[in-house]
Amino acid sequence: MKESNCIFCKIVAGELPSNQVYQDDQVIVFKDINPKAPVHLLMVPREHIISLNELQSQHDSLIAHCLRLLPQLAKQQGLNNGFRTVINTGAGGGQIVFHLHIHLLGGIVIFTHRCT
Numbered sequence: 001m002k003e004s005n006c007i008f009c010k011i012v013a014g015e016l017p018s019n020q021v022y023q024d025d026q027v028i029v030f031k032d033i034n035p036k037a038p039v040h041l042l043m044v045p046r047e048h049i050i051s052l053n054e055l056q057s058q059h060d061s062l063i064a065h066c067l068r069l070l071p072q073l074a075k076q077q078g079l080n081n082g083f084r085t086v087i088n089t090g091a092g093g094g095q096i097v098f099h100l101h102i103h104l105l106g107g108i109v110i111f112t113h114r115c116t
């Protein structure tokens, strides 16, 4: 399950430090080392899943768990006016760490892309 060269697997295993804000049996959540907003968290499944491309039906409850946890964490972080989530997939999608993670961002209006 653990990938020996994966930085997020090492954080999950406690082999590398992180500024953790939440953990349970399925995920850990810690502060991004290079924050792009006043609040910038990374939600990381404990299981080494490379990206959205590798998700299978066995992961359905994990993904539901992650999505339902996000607003709770946002509230805990004081993001009462909304928040942004980002999942980069593959090199072409800007993914740098190849262990699935969800960015949770908020705190100021930083967003240039709008679909309106």
Ligand code: 5GP
Pocket (backbone or CB within 6 Å): 007, 018, 019, 030, 031, 032, 033, 034, 035, 042, 087, 088, 094, 095, 096, 097, 098
């Ligand atoms: P990606 O582009 O893969 O979606 O984003 C990876 C994120 O992980 C980046 O925002 C980067 O700042 C963050 N990151 C990379 N290495 C570390 C680390 O060792 N610790 C923490 N806390 N964040 C990291």
Ligand code: ZN
Pocket (backbone or CB within 6 Å): 002, 003, 006, 007, 008, 009, 010, 047, 048, 049, 098, 099
């Ligand atoms: Zn990993």
